[in-house]
Amino acid sequence: MKTLVLAIGNTLLTDEGVGIHALQALQDTHPEPEGVTYMDGGSLSFTLAGAVEDTDNLIVIDATQLKKKPGSVDCMINEDMDKFLGSCKRSVHEVGLLDLLDISRLTGNLPQRRALVAIQPDVIDWGDKPTELVAAAIPLVVDKIVDLMGQWECHRPV
Numbered sequence: 103m104k105t106l107v108l109a110i111g112n113t114l115l116t117d118e119g120v121g122i123h124a125l126q127a128l129q130d131t132h133p134e135p136e137g138v139t140y141m142d143g144g145s146l147s148f149t150l151a152g153a154v155e156d157t158d159n160l161i162v163i164d165a166t167q168l169k170k171k172p173g174s175v176d177c178m179i180n181e182d183m184d185k186f187l188g189s190c191k192r193s194v195h196e197v198g199l200l201d202l203l204d205i206s207r208l209t210g211n212l213p214q215r216r217a218l219v220a221i222q223p224d225v226i227d228w229g230d231k232p233t234e235l236v237a238a239a240i241p242l243v244v245d246k247i248v249d250l251m252g253q254w255e256c257h258r259p260v
Contacts, residue, residue: 172224
């Protein structure tokens with residue numbers, strides 16, 4: 103079983119980069135287990151389609167409009183993730199996550215298990231770190247990812 107933890111975001115736009123900052127925190131506290139790949143997906147591109155198609159489990163971390171208090175974290179799994187992404191355009195990126203998943207569906211390589219760990223941004227403006235409320239959510243994001251990997255038995259216990 104292969105697992106891809108894919109962080110999305112632009113670290114030059116304050117809270118928009120929280121996915122990348124959360125991935126860094128995950129790497130610092132839980133180095134890549136066997137069978138798991140951590141990837142900085144930047145602001146998304148079709149070049150990520152191959153990595154998404156080549157995995158059994160996909161965990162995406164991204165700043166997402168949840169219509170909740172800044173720093174709120176939601177975890178949507180499988181069909182819930184698909185419904186959320188399909189309900190309206192939620193990405194500020196040129197290529198959306200839904201586009202990448204659609205490519206995987208068309209080729210018959212949609213990851214068996216998928217999750218979106220979404221963080222409600224506060225400010226999207228020039229700045230190289232998240233706002234205080236959003237930064238405070240990063241440990242919760244890391245915990246959710248570690249919990250998912252444990253539930254999905256993505257790695258051997260260390």
